[in-house]
Amino acid sequence: MKPWFKRSLFGLAGAALVAGSLTGCGYRHGGWHNASEQDRAEFRARMVERVSSKLELDATQKAKLAALSEKIQAQRAALRGGGDPRAEFRSLFAGAKLDQERAKKLVEDKTAAIQAGSPEVIAAAADFFDSLNPEQQQRVRDFMDRGRRWGRG
Structure with a gap:
């Protein structure tokens, strides 16, 4: 594979990662x-x-689920950072050309936040899931297979 093509693919993947993470950081309804x-x-x-x-x-x-919820929220807050993620993302496109250096920095910052918080989230998820009995674990699997929210049946 040509080096320029490989760099372009990584660049697009990085931009997609940033766009997805920033979009996922905010609840869009209300x-x-x-x-x-x-x-x-x-x-x-x-x-x-x-x-x-x-x-x-x-x-x-229930306490383990609450702890998992807190860890996920802390991870989201770390990923979001201190400012407005949408404004930060839009600013990359403010000039005549995409601010590549700033985009790379944004990807690095978001990646570092994910890497720093993920072990705690994974441990909390494992602690919660492992505390469930087999029937409860199967309900979780079924929920994931359906792709629905708990409140929607």
């Missing part, structure tokens, strides 16, 4: 990206309650 931390905490609590109900979790399992 202005979630502008929600207060209290609103987000209430949403997480409702989701923990909903999933706990669907899976019939005991208190220990």
